[in-house]
Amino acid sequence: MxxxxxxxxxxxxxxxxxxxxxxxxxxxxxxxxxxxxxxxxxxxxxxxxxxxxxxxxxxxxxxxxxxxxxxxxxxxxxxxxxIGYGMAALEINGLRITCGAGLKLGRLAHAACAAGISGLEFACGIPGSVGGAVVMNAGAAGGQMSQVVEWVRVFQPGEGLKVLAGGELGFAYRYSALQQSRAVVLEVGLGGRPGDSESIRQQMQQNLAGRLAQQPLEWPNAGSVFKNPPGRAAGQLIEAAGLKGYTIGGAQISSRHANFIINLGQARAADVLALIELARAEVKRKFDVELVCEVRILGEA
Ligand SMILES: Cc1cc2nc3c(=O)[nH]c(=O)nc-3n(C[C@H](O)[C@H](O)[C@H](O)COP(=O)(O)OP(=O)(O)OC[C@H]3O[C@@H](n4cnc5c(N)ncnc54)[C@H](O)[C@@H]3O)c2cc1C
Structure with a gap:
């Protein structure tokens, strides 16, 4: 090493x-x-x-x-x-945007708004990089990355640099085939519709206000921990299982939004994992629903 x-x-x-x-x-x-x-x-x-x-x-x-x-x-x-600040270039050409995978998603949404490009309003308030958003097919407020991504440039181990079309990425709910590959997303091409900057800005503000009202953003968190099962909301199931506010070590199932686990200050990953297991077990026992993690678990215990 x-x-x-x-x-x-x-x-x-x-x-x-x-x-x-x-x-x-x-x-x-x-x-x-x-x-x-x-x-x-x-x-x-x-x-x-x-x-x-x-x-x-x-x-x-x-x-x-x-x-x-x-x-x-x-x-x-x-x-x-x-992949972050060093790979965050942004270029707009008509209704087409090309950006580095390290660009912040919020900056992309604001740049699209300023250029009168509609389609990325949903992204306002979703933290993270554009590359991460493509890999996760991030979405909110009825929109998701799969609707705007036209192509990605990746480094594929063993193959080198290549361009993949949006249709090749196997997008589904909070999923892309990139999650199964070792490809590094380097650059992303997106396309939107003509729009009016002021209406786009208003829609973005509305989306942001909804998030601020619902999410416990004053504590470190990773957004929704579980994917929503078909036709259900993971947060409602966890709440109905009586786990809102449940604390293990320094981690807590948020009493504001039960699909968020917050770090009260000194949380270890083991505390978060224990809450994940508890929520899964209780929701399975009470409602016979299997919760699937949206957050990606990396490293070793
Ligand atoms: C407060 C809060 C609110 C959130 N709200 C939403 C929401 O409304 N909707 C939503 O979908 N998500 C939401 N999230 C989750 C998160 O913001 C998104 O999933 C985001 O797109 C992740 O981007 P990231 O750059 O942080 O990726 P990371 O967390 O760094 O990585 C996520 C995954 O992508 C892979 N990855 C990241 N970048 C690359 C790259 N360049 N090349 C290859 N693989 C890569 C990583 O290996 C990992 O598997 C929220 C999170 C928080 C903290």
């Missing part, structure tokens, strides 16, 4: 850190150390990192803004590649 770290530091333009606590890189503010954390400044940095790690058989884990991940307390072995 020391040799790889030294090599990466020498070759990359972006930041490279050793034994980096992952709680600094997740919205839950939870997670043990990554052996090496790379924040690439360019596509070339990503290519070099992937190739140098592969040459030493070191695993690579990709994250964006860390708003939908639970990093376990033992941290992540190998390299964590964080």
């Amino acid at each position: 020391e040799r790889l770290y030294a090599e990466l530091k020498k070759v990359l333009r972006g930041r490279v850190r050793r034994s980096e606590p992952m709680w600094r890189h997740t919205s839950w503010r939870i997670g043990g150390p990554a052996d090496i954390l790379v924040e690439p400044a360019s596509v070339a940095d990503v290519e070099h990192t992937m190739q140098m790690a592969a040459a030493r058989a070191v695993p690579v884990t990709v994250i964006g803004a860390g708003t939908n991940v639970l990093v376990l307390d033992g941290g992540i072995r190998g390299v964590v590649l964080k």
Whole structure:
């Protein structure tokens, strides 16, 4: 690991850190150390990192803004590649937008609004990067990424750089086939409809106000922990199971929104996992419904 770290530091333009606590890189503010954390400044940095790690058989884990991940307390072995500020370029051409995967989704939504491009209003208030949003097919207020993504440029281990059309991404509810692949999303092409900036802005403000009213945003969290089962709301099932406000260690099932687990300050991933298991078991026992995690669990206990 020391040799790889030294090599990466020498070759990359972006930041490279050793034994980096992952709680600094997740919205839950939870997670043990990554052996090496790379924040690439360019596509070339990503290519070099992937190739140098592969040459030493070191695993690579990709994250964006860390708003939908639970990093376990033992941290992540190998390299964590964080696609963020160094890959956040944005270009608008008519109704087409091209952006780096590290661009914040909120910035994308505001840029689309300013340019009079409708279709991304739903994204206002969803934290995270555009790359993470594509991988998760993030959505809200009746919209989701699958409706606006036209193509993605990825680095595919063993194949190199390639472009995939939106139709090849296997989008479904909070799912894309990218979740099963080792592809790193580098750049995203999106398309919208002509719209009026003022109406778009009003719709975005309305979406944001709804979120502020419902979500416990004053505490570190990762948004909805579980996917909604068909025809049901996961939060309502957890609430009906009597778990609102239930606390284990430093983690709590939010009393404001039962599909959110909040970090009261000193939560460990083990506390969050225990609440996840409890919610799953109680909802299964009381309503015979299997809850499926939306958040992605990374690293080792
Ligand atoms: C307060 C709050 C509210 C939220 N509300 C919503 C909501 O309304 N709707 C919704 O859908 N989600 C919501 N989320 C969840 C989250 O914001 C989204 O899933 C977001 O799109 C994740 O983006 P990210 O960059 O943080 O991804 P991360 O959490 O960093 O990663 C998520 C997954 O994507 C992969 N990944 C990330 N970037 C890349 C890349 N460039 N290449 C390859 N793989 C990558 C990671 O490996 C991981 O599996 C919310 C979260 C919070 C904290």
